[in-house]
Amino acid sequence: MGVGRFAFTPFLPLMEADNAITASGGAAVATANYAGYLAGAVALSIRPTINTRGHLRMWAVALVASEALMAVADGVVVLSVLRFVAGVASAVIFVGCVSTVAHARRHGASSAVTFAGVGAGIAISGVLTLVAGPHLSWQQLWIGAAIITALALAPISTMRIHPEPDSVSAGDAAILDRTHHSAWRLLLAAYFLEGLGYIVIGTFLVAAVSGNSGSATSSAGPVVWIVVGLTAVPAGVIWTRVSSRIGAHRALGVALVVQAVAALLPAVSSSTAAALVAAALFGGTFIGIVSVAMSVGAALPVARTAAILTAVYGVGQVLGPVVVTPVLGSSYTLAFVIATVVLLLAALAAFGVARTMPRRRELVGV
Incomplete structure (x- = not known):
């Protein structure tokens, strides 16, 4: 999923340099991917019974095919359709893995370790761009990404999927009081704003760095994306330890503040050093925020929290590029400023979760 969903980011500058797409066209294609992610998450939140091994296999094949077809696609509309399919597939894979790992926690499964795979995939897509980008066309890079994704997804053909329950127990339903409702609404707000803010960084950071370097084939962009993946x-493990010290609810707010700094840095400085620090802070938080938010949601007496949170996140992702597209011009500065403000608002909502969460449901780990 890390490769299949996020490879578009390091490939985008090369596609722009070849006049295959414009900056605004890239935003439209990215939005289609996020719309697909939203569609998949909504479908799973409405019908959790479709979260099965068969559906996971089907969408794994669709993800690989969508990447391979990017190599022969022409025009924003066709590219958008392919990335929409990749988005749906990403949501199905994500929710399937999250619900399965949650089911297996009593056997020692760790969501933090599972989410590390997304970062590894991001790093691999950056390495592919850095090493092969100077020698291959962007079309050939998409073929390479499809092959890597296929190899990485092959093991899931044997994995048994455990869908989320579509209702809460009678005991949990009895304690779903006003306080829990407040915490749940604030968590949804924080996660929606995270989706909106983080996607601006994830979509445009590499393009901004490549533009500042003066060449789409510069190594600066891929290196920044590799840093995102490696960090x-x-x-997930790091934020789990932070959660064990200060509580997952507070850790969520802290992580969002750190990510806001990551968004601010490329807005105030065009240096490669600032971009590298931003990449490290961004990579070091966005997977951790997902992991912690999922655990906070699981602590509430609400059904299908992973699917619902993923859907809300997807809405934010769809709106992110749309919100900043009008300010995209010769630079991405205003887009990053908007992302900073949005992420700070998300942090405020997250700290609100920490204040409203009943102590008996206080979560200290992930």
Whole structure:
């Protein structure tokens, strides 16, 4: 999923340099991917019974096919359709893995370790761009990404999927009081704003760095994306430890503040050093935020929290590029400023979760 969903980011500058797509066209294609992610998450939240091994296999094949077809696609509409399919597939794979790992926690399964795979996939897509980008066309890079995704997804053909329950127990339903409702609404708000803010960084950071370097074939962009992936690998484990010290609800707010700094840095400085620090802070938080938010949601007496949170996140992702597209011009500065403000608002909502969460449901780990 890390490769299949996020490879578009490091490939985008090369596609722009070849006049295959414009900056606004890239935003439209990215939005289609996020719309697909939203559609998949909504479908799973409405009908959790479709979260099965068969559906996971089907959408795994669709993800690989969508990447391979990017190599022969022409025009924003066709590219958008393919990325929409990749988005749906990503949501199905994500929710399937999250619900299965949650079911297996009593056997020692760790969501933090599972989410590390997304960071590894991001890093691999960056390495592919850095190493092969100067020698291959962007079309050939998409073929390479499809092959890598297929190899990485092959093991899921044997994995048994455990869908989320579509209702809460009678005991949990009895304690779903006003306080829990407040915490749940604030968590939804925080996660929606995270989806809106983080996607601006995830979509445009590499393009901004490549533009500042003066060449789409510069190594600066891929290196920044590799840093994002490498720092995302241990992020889940790191934020789990932070959660054990200060509580997962507070850790969520802290992580969002750190991510806001990551968004601000490329807005105030065009240097490669600032971009690298931003990449490290971004990679070190966005997977951790997902992991912690999922655990906070699981602590509430609400059914299908993973699917619902993923759907809300998807709405934010769809709106993110749309919100900043009008300010995209010769630079991405205003887009990053908007992302900073949005992420700070998300942090405020997350700290609100910490204040309203009943102590008996206080979560200290992930």
